[in-house]
Amino acid sequence: MMISRSDLRTALRDRRRALSADQQVSAGEGLYKTLSVRPELLDGQHIAIYIANDGEINPDVLRDYLWASGKQCYLPVVGQGSSKDLMFIEYLPDTHLALNRFGIPEPSHHGARQILPEELDIVLVPLTGFDTLGRRLGMGGGFYDRTFAFTRTSEKPKLIGLAHECQKVASIPVEHWDIPMAAIATDCQFYPVP
Ligand SMILES: Nc1nc2c(c(=O)[nH]1)N(C=O)[C@@H](CNc1ccc(C(=O)N[C@@H](CCC(=O)O)C(=O)O)cc1)CN2
Numbered sequence: 001m002m003i004s005r006s007d008l009r010t011a012l013r014d015r016r017r018a019l020s021a022d023q024q025v026s027a028g029e030g031l032y033k034t035l036s037v038r039p040e041l042l043d044g045q046h047i048a049i050y051i052a053n054d055g056e057i058n059p060d061v062l063r064d065y066l067w068a069s070g071k072q073c074y075l076p077v078v079g080q081g082s083s084k085d086l087m088f089i090e091y092l093p094d095t096h097l098a099l100n101r102f103g104i105p106e107p108s109h110h111g112a113r114q115i116l117p118e119e120l121d122i123v124l125v126p127l128t129g130f131d132t133l134g135r136r137l138g139m140g141g142g143f144y145d146r147t148f149a150f151t152r153t154s155e156k157p158k159l160i161g162l163a164h165e166c167q168k169v170a171s172i173p174v175e176h177w178d179i180p181m182a183a184i185a186t187d188c189q190f191y192p193v194p
Pocket residue numbers: 050051052053056076077078086101102103104126138139140141142143144
């Protein structure tokens with residue numbers, strides 16, 4: 001029998017949380033090495049990124065590099081109540097972050113610059129699991145799938161999934177609402193989606 005998405009998610013979350021602090025630091029540096037040279041990323045000006053949570057690969061080194069090279073970076077903000085759409089707020093080095101209802105640091109949307117999802121060039125999507133066909137498993141909230149459902153029929157933004165190499169599996173069971181990634185980047189490798 002095929003493993004369920006929910007069991008796979010639990011196993012892959014356990015796997016990334018088992019990485020040591022040293023391994024997480026090296027993974028973040030590896031991710032920077034993988035992505036900082038890719039034209040797929042450098043062609044973009046408005047780039048959505050995230051603050052690592054629950055053992056996710058940490059894109060801070062990459063973000064600081066992007067910011068220093070003159071890119072605009074944005075962080076996801078979850079809506080109030082039961083809203084399942086993400087908002088994106090500009091990140092600046094002095095941006096104040098506070099924990100959202102999932103315990104993930106996010107900027108306040110008061111006074112900061114918001115960008116519409118369709119104005120983003122690149123979205124760096126946090127992954128729990130992936131396969132080399134660009135299929136992904138997230139945290140199970142459906143936030144990215146819902147917010148970026150329109151990318152099925154638009155050129156922009158390009159979605160690039162970020163994960164630890166150890167989150168690669170042979171095949172992710174796919175659902176009809178899943179939005180495919182254009183590419184996936186890990187601490188070790190860049191996977192263009194065929
Ligand atoms: N770093 C990061 N930021 C992100 C996401 C993400 O996956 N990673 N999101 C991507 O969608 C959004 C938040 N979505 C999330 C969906 C579920 C859970 C989660 O941990 N659920 C817990 C229960 C937590 C609780 O209710 O207190 C769980 O299932 O165990 C977290 C974030 C926006 N920001």
